[in-house]
Amino acid sequence: MDRIFAKFWNAAIGFYTVWIAYLGIKYGIINSISVKEKTIDEISEENKLNKKAVEIWCNTAYTLSLIDIVRNKYRLKENLKEIFADENSIRNIAGLYSYITIRSLDYAAFDSFFKKGKAQKITKNLIEAYSKATNFDHLFFTRSILTKNVEIYDLLLKGCKVLDVGCGSGEWIFKMSNLFPNSTFIGIDKDENSIKIASSKIKSKNVHFYKKDAKNIDYLNEFEIVNLCEVLCVTKNKEKVLSASYRALKKGGYMIIVEGLIEKPKRDLINKILYPMQLDMALQGGSFLSKNELIKLLSKYSLKTEFIDAGGGLWFILCKKY
Numbered sequence: 001m002d003r004i005f006a007k008f009w010n011a012a013i014g015f016y017t018v019w020i021a022y023l024g025i026k027y028g029i030i031n032s033i034s035v036k037e038k039t040i041d042e043i044s045e046e047n048k049l050n051k052k053a054v055e056i057w058c059n060t061a062y063t064l065s066l067i068d069i070v071r072n073k074y075r076l077k078e079n080l081k082e083i084f085a086d087e088n089s090i091r092n093i094a095g096l097y098s099y100i101t102i103r104s105l106d107y108a109a110f111d112s113f114f115k116k117g118k119a120q121k122i123t124k125n126l127i128e129a130y131s132k133a134t135n136f137d138h139l140f141f142t143r144s145i146l147t148k149n150v151e152i153y154d155l156l157l158k159g160c161k162v163l164d165v166g167c168g169s170g171e172w173i174f175k176m177s178n179l180f181p182n183s184t185f186i187g188i189d190k191d192e193n194s195i196k197i198a199s200s201k202i203k204s205k206n207v208h209f210y211k212k213d214a215k216n217i218d219y220l221n222e223f224e225i226v227n228l229c230e231v232l233c234v235t236k237n238k239e240k241v242l243s244a245s246y247r248a249l250k251k252g253g254y255m256i257i258v259e260g261l262i263e264k265p266k267r268d269l270i271n272k273i274l275y276p277m278q279l280d281m282a283l284q285g286g287s288f289l290s291k292n293e294l295i296k297l298l299s300k301y302s303l304k305t306e307f308i309d310a311g312g313g314l315w316f317i318l319c320k321k322y
């Protein structure tokens with residue numbers, strides 16, 4: 001096979017690898033075989049799955065080099081444990097494969113986008129994909145931001161008011177409110193179904209969710225922390241959302257912005273992930289900003305900003321109001 005032909009077959013294999021890994025994570029198979037090798041019967045029984053489906057999955061995952069076969073038993077490859085099964089590792093794929101796979105379920109909407117420029121409405125799949133995609137962001141926040149920024153950590157620990165703008169189904173708030181029971185968390189999202197899902201999961205009194213469009217919120221100097229995790233990229237009204245979030249923030253408080261920042265097209269690893277995602281963002285009616293565009297937007301406000309590179313094109317921007 002010539003090299004150019006092989007390149008495109010490899011791309012197809014990449015697409016299938018993402019799907020097979022996603023199915024293995026979703027149905028608990030990868031977790032089952034991450035510590036110890038198991039037979040098809042054992043895996044099926046443990047996860048209450050159909051034997052035939054498990055058998056086909058295992059043979060496929062073996063051919064894609066995701067798992068090994070040891071005396072008729074199946075085991076996740078040693079060097080993939082951290083990436084696929086260790087949710088506490090910063091190298092964990094942490095929902096990103098799930099995001100890519102779940103998003104592809106809605107790609108029929110591209111027809112309308114390409115022909116009429118129409119963005120897609122928020123679907124059940126999209127809400128689920130969002131909650132998977134931001135797992136990594138939340139992990140990076142607890143692992144790398146909270147451990148290094150003492151001021152943010154102290155505010156949360158002592159007890160402060162936190163606004164999560166575009167909270168989705170509330171994953172970040174639930175993680176934070178468990179870690180910091182002295183703080184109060186308010187999540188707002190313009191999507192009614194996301195707020196319904198978030199509200200149905202509330203277990204503590206320090207958590208509240210409201211359906212609100214961020215561009216219309218009228219909080220004034222009320223919160224020590226305002227979080228915007230992957231919100232600007234999916235909204236058309238970036239300036240209005242930012243100015244309302246800034247108004248809600250108290251002097252001395254922090255606005256935390258988490259965004260994928262895109263530059264001119266370049267054939268490196270990060271751009272090969274960000275550009276296909278940019279097309280997906282466009283389908284959702286949004287777009288990634290460049291670092292310079294975000295710096296320009298933030299320059300209107302009294303903020304001391306710090307850009308932290310989280311890898312994979314994702315940035316944490318810590319903005320202290322002065």
Ligand SMILES: C[S@@+](CC[C@H](N)C(=O)[O-])C[C@H]1O[C@@H](n2cnc3c(N)ncnc32)[C@H](O)[C@@H]1O
Nearest residue numbers: 130134166167168189190191213214229230235
């Ligand atoms: C990628 S999701 C991020 C969810 C959440 N921040 C997280 O970390 O899991 C983006 C969310 O922003 C919400 N959103 C977008 N524009 C908004 C706006 N103008 N006001 C309120 N929510 C908005 C969307 O409905 C969606 O739930």
